[in-house]
Amino acid sequence: MxxxxxxxxxxxxxxxxxxxxxxxxxxxxxxxxxxxxxxxxxxxxxxxxxxxxxxxxxxxxxxxxxxxxxxxxxxxxxxxxxxxxxxxxxKPQVFRDDTELLVVATGEDQNNVHAYHQRANTQNMDQFLDNIDGLSTNKRGAFAWEPVIRGQADQRMNLTIDGMQVFKACVDKMDPITSYVETSNLSKLHIDKSGSGVAENGSGNSTLDLVTQRAEHHPFSLQIQSAYRVPDNYRHLNLTTNISDPSGRNAVRFSGSYKKANDFTAGNDRTINNTQYEKLNLNASYKHTFRSGHSIEGNYITDKAYDVGYPALLMDATKALADIGQVQFNFASSDANFQLDKVQLYANTIRHWMDDYDRDVANRAVMRGMYMPMYGETVTYGTRMNGKAALLGHSFNWFLDGYASHAYGDMEMNSLDPEIEDMFIYNLRDVQTRNVGLGLKHQFRASDKILLKLEENIRYKSLDTGNESFASFFEGLYDRELDTRQKILLSASGSALWMLNDRWSLTGNLVYSERMGNHMELFGHYIYNYTDGFFYDGNPWLKTERTFNTDVNVTWETDRNSFSISLFHKQYFTYIDGILAEDVSSNDFKFKQYANVGDAVIMGGEFRSLNNINHVISLENRISYLYAQNQSLNEPLPLIPPLKGNSLIHLHHGKNMLMGEVEWAAAQNRVAETTSIEDQTEAFAVINLSFERKWMGSSLSSILEVNNLLDHYYHTHTSIGNIPEAGRNLMLSLRYNF
Ligand SMILES: [Cu+2]
Missing domain, CATH: 2.60.40.1120 (Carboxypeptidase-like, regulatory domain)
Incomplete structure (x- = not known):
């Protein structure tokens, strides 16, 4: 009944x-x-x-x-x-290779061929990025590796957190901003290797955006994760929680992470001194959804690192503080002709203290006989907004952004000899960067199978120093009057996606970009470059560096398998680099000044395959290659990774997962001999294993990892000062979900 x-x-x-x-x-x-x-x-x-x-x-x-x-x-x-x-x-597949959306922190898509990395949870951000095809890292020790896309680092790529500009405070590049987002707080990596997303990235440069995890509307979750590794005594504790009220209108997420490591040991039991670090990271976010469907989000990250050793450099960071905040309004979609989707307001400040009090300054080759404590600081405010508009029956996306940043850096020179007077030098003094840009993105359907995309961006950028005596240094050096340096910069891209059938797709991009030198290239003073042993002075009168990038990708994909090959060619015009400044150099202090040195080219490609053979076995292979040449000097560009790759096999059985990996790189014999002091690097291959098991109805998981199983002693070509990689190490991680 x-x-x-x-x-x-x-x-x-x-x-x-x-x-x-x-x-x-x-x-x-x-x-x-x-x-x-x-x-x-x-x-x-x-x-x-x-x-x-x-x-x-x-x-x-x-x-x-x-x-x-x-x-x-x-x-x-x-x-x-x-x-x-x-x-x-x-699920979008548009321009897949160039604007890859990688899901990391959530377990979504774990068994799908689109899943990019299946082992991010225990990895730190540095290792994670280093293994993506087309990416590499410049290293200065165990901490805060600097990400590089297709051989382009620092000012030649965009590195952002939720699209926000965050400027490094260390003139020695000790603090890439990737270290401020823990993998537990990362929701996606947005990688645009070709830089074709110019409407949003503003410059046509290769882009890496770290998209953080926000508060979500689900009742309650709590995750506790801890890890311990020998022999470097690395310990990590992470706590993440998300709560929302019964109506689901208010949600809060909090995550805290603490890490500490002692000196690591390279292969053959060689301890690498001064590679310790300690770091605390807190992230809080709040989201309120209105009845109208609009929502507001707030997100704040604070990161503190202490006692970080940089064996490749002359000094170590004693303290590094980052405070990064943002508020974002999301507007419910409407059918108006002009629509605002998102408005973001942000502010951040980075502070950095480093010194050489723990170093043997009396016996070193450079800057002998003196201590040089240094301080650096950047403060940045910005806004970004985007939406859609329709004009004469054509609809397009628009992006508007603006920021203002202030940079400061100083250095003391305290001689061991009491007879010699102490000196105080400003590396950057009251240096202001201002930037405002408008980007448009149009998509057209040329036919049933062909999608075209056009993007363009126009921006105004200015750089100056608000300090007269700092300005007069550059006026004296170049013998000309200094005013605010300003430029109008244009960039544009055209892309085509051809879906031949369900399996094959072909993508092509053409990208034109213009780059004004950054605050270090225009207004840096007395900044030591570890790759060539010279001190650098900026040049406020640098011309715009221009590039033209061509990029093609072929992808074959089924439910279980995918293969993807990308090839690119990027031509640089009026390339910015240092040239010898003989008149101000001495035997002890060799100086270079930034200049437009001519042409350069970077070309290469990436291969990636993902195969789910059956429910038990899956395979991943990645290979990257770069050829980079300074065409004016007819020699290779420095710090270019050799042919490298990795191959993984995953075995799944019930609650167990076993992973084996071979990570390898060929020798790099193409080195820059006149523009750097780098040397050739030998090939290597290392084996890593990990075993993951789920317990208690999957609430608890344990991961046991052995890296560099055969205890090889080696270094990568992009390790500055040839600091070796870690030898055999063993890590146990536990993760519990309440
Ligand atoms: Cu530093």
């Missing part, structure tokens, strides 16, 4: 709904934007209808209980229609 009542009630409620067509909206799974012009097909492949400009389509679920949705740039999706269905999310 109860069933009969239920059945009648069900009929009563369902029947009226079935009597009319369902109105369903198609949305992009990553950004919740409507998917337009998607084909809605029946089982036989016949097109029933097409989604409208807001992503909506109507359908009679009685007539078509089962549909297939396909749209250019998205994975096809089969859907069973039911009365409550209001929206369908599609």
């Amino acid at each position: 109860r069933y009969l009542t239920f059945f009648i009630l069900t009929l009563f409620w369902v029947e009226p709904a079935l009597a009319q067509d369902l109105s369903i909206q198609l949305l992009d799974r990553n950004n919740q934007q409507p998917v337009i012009q998607a084909h809605i097909k029946d089982d036989t492949g016949t097109v029933i209808t097409v989604s409208d400009v807001n992503g909506f389509f109507s359908i009679n679920p009685k007539k078509y209980p089962h549909i297939v949705v396909s749209a250019v740039g998205y994975a096809s999706k089969e859907v069973h229609l039911h009365p409550g269905l209001k929206s369908i999310y599609l």
Whole structure:
């Protein structure tokens, strides 16, 4: 009887709904934007209808209980229609190789070929980035490796956190901003190797954006993670929690992480002195969703590092503090002709203290006989907003951003000889960077299988020093009057995606970019460069550096397998580099000044394959190669990684996962002999193993890792000062989800 009542009630409620067509909206799974012009097909492949400009389509679920949705740039999706269905999310595949969206912190897509890395949880950010094809890291010790995309580091790439500009405070590049986002707080990595996303990245440079995890509307979660490693005595404790109120309108997320390590040991039991570090990172975020569908988010990161050793450099960081805050308004989508999607306001300050009090300054080759404590600071304010607009029947995305940054750096020179007077030098004094840009992005469907994208950006950038005596140094050095340096910079890209069929796709990008030198290249003073042993002075009158990048990608993909090959060629014009300044150099202090030195080229490619052989075995292979040449000097560019790659095998069985990896690099014999003091580097291969097991109904997982199993003694080519990598080490991590 109860069933009969239920059945009648069900009929009563369902029947009226079935009597009319369902109105369903198609949305992009990553950004919740409507998917337009998607084909809605029946089982036989016949097109029933097409989604409208807001992503909506109507359908009679009685007539078509089962549909297939396909749209250019998205994975096809089969859907069973039911009365409550209001929206369908599609997974984007647009320009896959260039704007890769990598899910890291959440376990989503674990067994999908799109999953990029299946072992990020226990890795720190540095190791994680170092293993992505097309990426490498410049190292100065065990801590805070500097990410590099296709051989381009620092000022030649965009490195942002949630799109925010955060400037390093250390003139020796000890503090790449990647160290401020712990992997537990990372939701996505947005990598644009070709730089084709110029509307948003503003410059056409290769881009790495760290997208942080925000507060989410789910009731309660708590994760505790800890790790311990020998022989460097590394310990890590992380706590992450997310709470929201019953209405789901207010959500709070908090994450805290503490790490400490002693000196590490390279292969053959050689302890590498001065590689210790200690670091605390706190991240809090809050989200409120209004009834109207608008929402507001606040996010704050504070990061403190102490006693960080840099064996490759002349000094160590005693303290490094970062405070990074943002507020973001998200507007509910509307069908207005001019639409605002997002407004972000941000501010950050980075402070950095370093000194050489623990070094033997009396016996070193450079800056002998003196201590040189240094301090650096940057303060940046900015805003970013974006939305959509329609003009004369053409709709496009727009991006507006602006920031102002203030940089300061000083250095004392305290001689051991009491007869010699102490000196105080400003490396950067009251140096202001201002930047405002507008970018537009247009997408067109050329045919059923071809999608075209055009992006352009115009920006105004200015640099100056607010200090007269600092300005007069440059006026004297170059014998000319200094005013505010300002430029209008243009960049543009054109991209085409050709989906040949369900499996093959071809992408091509052309990117033009213009770059004004940064605050160090224009206004740096007395800054030591460890790769060539020279002190550098800035040049406020540098010309714009321009590049032209061509990039193609072929991808073959099925549910279980994917292969992808990318090739690129990037030509630099009026390349900015240091040239010898003979008139101010002496035997002890050799100086260079920044100048436009001519042309340079970087070309190369990446290969990636992911294969899920069956439910037990999956394989990953990645290979990257770069050829980089300073064409004016006819010699290789410095710090370019050799042919390198890694191969992984994963074995899954029930609650167990075993992973084996070979990480390798060929020798690098192409070295820059006149512009640097780097040397050739030998090939290496190391083996890493990890075993993960889930316990207590998957609440607890344990991961046991052995890295560099054969205890090789080696260094990578991009390790400054040839500091070796860690020898055999063993780490146990435990993670518990409440
Ligand atoms: Cu430093």
